[in-house]
Amino acid sequence: MPTQTQNPLREGLTARAMPDPCSLVIFGATGDLTHRKLVPALYNLAADGALPPAINVLGFARRDKTDEAFRQELEEASRKFSRQSINDELWASFGANIGYHRSEFDNAAGYASLAKRLDELDATRGTRGNRLFYLAAAPDQFEVILDNLRASGLSTPKEGTWSRVIVEKPFGTDLPSARKLNDLVQHAFDESQTYRIDHYLGKETAQNIMVLRFANALFEAMWNARYIDHIQITASEPLGVEGRAGYYDKSGALRDMVQNHLLQLLCLTAMEPPAGLDADSIRDEKVKVLRSLRPLAGDDVFKHVVRAQYGAGAIDGKRVAAYRDELNVNPESETETYVALEVNVDNWRWAGVPFFVRVGKRLPKGGTEIAVHFKSVPPVLFRATGETIDDNVLVIRIQPDEGISLRMSAKMPGASLRIEPVKMDFHYGTSFGKATPEAYERLLLDAMSGDPTLFARRDEVEEAWKFVDSIHAAWKTRNDDLAFYSSGTWGPSQADDLIKRHGATWRRL
Amino acid sequence: METAFEPGLPVEIGRIEKELGKLWESSGDTKTRASLINLVVYTEDPGSTSADTALISAIAGKHACRAILIIANPRAKESVAKAWINAHCHMAGKGRQICSEQITFRLDGDSAAALPNIVFSHLDSDLPLCLWWKHDFPEPLDEKLWGWVDRVIYDSASWKNPAHQFALVRHISSREGNGIVLCDLNWTRLFPWRYALAGMFDHSAALPCLPEIGKLSIAAPPSGRTAALLIAGWFANRLNWQLASDGRSFTSAQGRRIAFEIESGAGAGILESVRLECGKASFELKLTEDAEFFESTMRIPGIPEAHQLSPAPQGRLEETLLRELSRAGRHALYTKSLDTVLQLVAR
Numbered sequence: 118m119p120t121q122t123q124n125p126l127r128e129g130l131t132a133r134a135m136p137d138p139c140s141l142v143i144f145g146a147t148g149d150l151t152h153r154k155l156v157p158a159l160y161n162l163a164a165d166g167a168l169p170p171a172i173n174v175l176g177f178a179r180r181d182k183t184d185e186a187f188r189q190e191l192e193e194a195s196r197k198f199s200r201q202s203i204n205d206e207l208w209a210s211f212g213a214n215i216g217y218h219r220s221e222f223d224n225a226a227g228y229a230s231l232a233k234r235l236d237e238l239d240a241t242r243g244t245r246g247n248r249l250f251y252l253a254a255a256p257d258q259f260e261v262i263l264d265n266l267r268a269s270g271l272s273t274p275k276e277g278t279w280s281r282v283i284v285e286k287p288f289g290t291d292l293p294s295a296r297k298l299n300d301l302v303q304h305a306f307d308e309s310q311t312y313r314i315d316h317y318l319g320k321e322t323a324q325n326i327m328v329l330r331f332a333n334a335l336f337e338a339m340w341n342a343r344y345i346d347h348i349q350i351t352a353s354e355p356l357g358v359e360g361r362a363g364y365y366d367k368s369g370a371l372r373d374m375v376q377n378h379l380l381q382l383l384c385l386t387a388m389e390p391p392a393g394l395d396a397d398s399i400r401d402e403k404v405k406v407l408r409s410l411r412p413l414a415g416d417d418v419f420k421h422v423v424r425a426q427y428g429a430g431a432i433d434g435k436r437v438a439a440y441r442d443e444l445n446v447n448p449e450s451e452t453e454t455y456v457a458l459e460v461n462v463d464n465w466r467w468a469g470v471p472f473f474v475r476v477g478k479r480l481p482k483g484g485t486e487i488a489v490h491f492k493s494v495p496p497v498l499f500r501a502t503g504e505t506i507d508d509n510v511l512v513i514r515i516q517p518d519e520g521i522s523l524r525m526s527a528k529m530p531g532a533s534l535r536i537e538p539v540k541m542d543f544h545y546g547t548s549f550g551k552a553t554p555e556a557y558e559r560l561l562l563d564a565m566s567g568d569p570t571l572f573a574r575r576d577e578v579e580e581a582w583k584f585v586d587s588i589h590a591a592w593k594t595r596n597d598d599l600a601f602y603s604s605g606t607w608g609p610s611q612a613d614d615l616i617k618r619h620g621a622t623w624r625r626l
Numbered sequence: 627m628e629t630a631f632e633p634g635l636p637v638e639i640g641r642i643e644k645e646l647g648k649l650w651e652s653s654g655d656t657k658t659r660a661s662l663i664n665l666v667v668y669t670e671d672p673g674s675t676s677a678d679t680a681l682i683s684a685i686a687g688k689h690a691c692r693a694i695l696i697i698a699n700p701r702a703k704e705s706v707a708k709a710w711i712n713a714h715c716h717m718a719g720k721g722r723q724i725c726s727e728q729i730t731f732r733l734d735g736d737s738a739a740a741l742p743n744i745v746f747s748h749l750d751s752d753l754p755l756c757l758w759w760k761h762d763f764p765e766p767l768d769e770k771l772w773g774w775v776d777r778v779i780y781d782s783a784s785w786k787n788p789a790h791q792f793a794l795v796r797h798i799s800s801r802e803g804n805g806i807v808l809c810d811l812n813w814t815r816l817f818p819w820r821y822a823l824a825g826m827f828d829h830s831a832a833l834p835c836l837p838e839i840g841k842l843s844i845a846a847p848p849s850g851r852t853a854a855l856l857i858a859g860w861f862a863n864r865l866n867w868q869l870a871s872d873g874r875s876f877t878s879a880q881g882r883r884i885a886f887e888i889e890s891g892a893g894a895g896i897l898e899s900v901r902l903e904c905g906k907a908s909f910e911l912k913l914t915e916d917a918e919f920f921e922s923t924m925r926i927p928g929i930p931e932a933h934q935l936s937p938a939p940q941g942r943l944e945e946t947l948l949r950e951l952s953r954a955g956r957h958a959l960y961t962k963s964l965d966t967v968l969q970l971v972a973r
Contacts, residue, residue, distance in 0.1 A: 124824060124827045124828050124833055124836075125836070125864045125865060126820070126823060126824035126827055126836075126864050126865075127824045127827075127828065128864065128959065129957070129958055129959040130817070130820060130821050130824055134828045135825040135828040135829075136828075137828070137829065137830055138829065138932075163936070164936075164937055166818070166821065166822060166825065166920070166936035166937070169828070169829070170825070170826065170829060170922065170924060170932040170934045171930075171932050171934075204937065206918070206919065206935070207919070207935060207936075207937060210934070210935035240930070241930055242930060242932075243831075243929045243932050245830075245831070245929075544718075
């Protein structure tokens with residue numbers, strides 16, 4: 118009888134196959150990410166019945182802690198941060214899978230005892246030797262963790278099992294460091310075992326960009342330079358640096374947001390239809406977009422990129438300090454908290470269509486969106502009426518209030534011809550009602566199931582750094598281009614001038 | 627018949643659209659009308675109007691629709707046709723409300739024959755038509771009405787004569803050029819069971835046990851008998867089993883006999899447990915005593931026994947309907963399983 122490789126009972130159930138039993142080891146398990154995102158996401162997966170029948174979650178960190186104390190901490194955090202409320206009985210069942218492994222990251226003996234403990238768990242709990250390592254520690258610890266995972270043999274799967282690693286951003290701080298990190302990762306894990314997480318890609322609306330484009334003939338037919346005037350991609354937040362000043366002051370908005378999240382959104386917006394829905398077909402197309410980005414270097418950077426830093430101002434009616442007055446920020450810092458770029462994708466589809474990308478902190482409102490501005494109609498028919506006709510704009514809201522809206526022109530009722538813009542609005546929350554899963558839920562499940570579609574591939578990351586690095590290199594040659602904006606405003610006037618040259622204005626969020 | 631409950635504002639049938647328009651005009655900018663589907667609910671139980679309206683309101687909060695509730699009494703001597711309009715509004719943040727419309731009709735006597743016209747003339751155009759038929763299916767079916775329906779929702783758990791009704795469903799599904807999607811709420815309620823059962827065999831050590839199944843035991847209360855048959859039909863379809871001539875066992879494609887039994891339980895759910903025996907391995911999925919959780923147990927030689935607890939849906943009507951309305955596409959497996967179910971139900 119032939120061996121059965123697919124589960125016939127799974128057909129028609131719409132949900133994906135359940136991942137194989139596995140052990141998830143989180144490095145840096147006492148940090149915020151584990152408490153706020155990872156464990157609540159795992160609990161939600163358990164509550165949805167999406168976790169495999171056997172799973173171990175093992176925290177690996179330096180602090181002294183018992184399994185029980187770790188579990189209790191995570192329970193408290195999950196009660197606070199979980200999307201679904203915590204059911205005591207279910208938590209008891211899920212929490213029993215959680216353990217804590219204390220070790221310094223550079224202590225080889227800690228990895229040897231980890232390997233032993235995982236083997237014991239495999240034997241007693243049936244996790245079958247499958248391992249998922251999550252690097253949630255500080256990036257400067259990645260090297261030592263990866264070296265030790267390789268040296269201890271943990272990165273090498275035994276026959277019939279798998280071993281994977283999830284790497285949290287930042288994937289380096291520039292191209293050389295990204296290459297170094299990628300080399301380090303690949304010294305221990307090959308590319309097929311590596312999952313670089315960009316949580317924006319786990320958001321439902323980001324995933325919906327492909328459906329919107331390729332499942333609707335209406336949009337895809339017009340998705341090119343013939344009909345589109347320009348595209349705006351915005352990520353704004355009212356928050357300042359909060360507790361991240363140490364990291365942020367070295368990074369800045371360009372590296373923190375543009376290199377990963379915003380270029381990923383740009384890729385999904387600009388890419389050609391992939392040959393299939395498999396991970397590599399999609400990622401191949403995204404890489405093609407990154408390779409088509411017109412490089413910004415030298416004087417071009419100062420024509421096409423605006424960097425700025427927030428000064429004092431007001432957010433939600435409260436006074437807030439200037440960036441340079443924030444705790445742990447260098448008082449003479451030149452770090453940008455806002456950046457606006459005009460990006461061109463040099464291929465046939467997008468010839469002459471600029472992508473205006475902006476990201477900033479301490480802006481009046483939080484939101485991430487992609488706005489596709491269509492070309493104007495010829496000013497022929499309605500010229501005599503003196504009416505101004507607004508262009509059509511298709512807005513894909515990534516967060517919050519995920520949805521899609523389309524602005525178009527309509528005649529106002531009455532004897533005279535008056536044209537006004539109207540908006541067709543689709544809200545995920547209103548139409549589908551149910552709460553969408555958190556990005557980390559989807560991504561953790563994907564990594565357990567071996568689906569890398571929503572994770573960044575090595576070449577994607579490196580191409581994105583190549584584009585961003587040349588901008589940084591130009592910034593280093595001058596220090597007179599840093600603009601300032603008051604907190605609670607929409608950025609510096611130079612950014613308005615940047616888009617005005619194209620005859621456009623930034624969208625009001 | 628007398629309906630004590632007034633499901634909204636009474637209106638003349640010919641003025642329904644105008645009165646709805648007025649309703650929205652008077653609500654100002656704070657209310658937004660939304661609709662993704664036409665949900666037509668057909669009932670012959672006048673006593674359920676209040677509960678049906680409450681259910682529509684709950685559904686509209688999650689799944690914006692134009693709801694048309696039809697309370698028919700074709701056996702009434704006097705011919706009466708009355709209508710009411712109503713709106714269900716739900717807060718959507720920032721002081722905005724999202725509203726769905728409900729139009730309620732009472733059709734007595736000869737007026738009940740006007741059902742197709744009533745439905746056709748009050749649909750929100752271009753939106754799919756979901757017809758929730760809360761009664762036994764009539765015979766013959768009105769082809770004009772049924773030809774317009776995109777999804778028909780019904781509950782085989784409520785049928786008094788499942789053999790006859792399943793045969794009618796089979797007829798609906800086999801009509802030429804048929805585009806209608808069959809949505810049996812009894813099948814929808816079984817989704818978590820099927821999902822959890824399938825999940826057990828995603829485990830790579832469990833998958834090889836599937837062709838080795840020698841016994842299928844289902845425990846169900848009397849009200850869950852058709853649900854038990856649907857689960858058996860599903861297994862038979864997915865694993866290519868044929869019902870044996872004794873009507874009490876199946877035969878696999880390899881000629882293996884699979885014993886099949888339905889044990890009578892006294893629990894509250896549709897099913898109490900499903901147990902599969904595969905040589906020395908066994909798989910059991912059962913509801914905990916409080917019916918709050920599924921408890922799955924896998925015993926496979928050579929690996930540790932695995933127990934898992936996961937929340938079991940409570941099977942409330944609102945929850946089941948929302949699950950049904952939230953999914954797209956056909957229930958292809960349901961249709962495929964119908965042949966076996968028809969054989970089983972006729973035993």
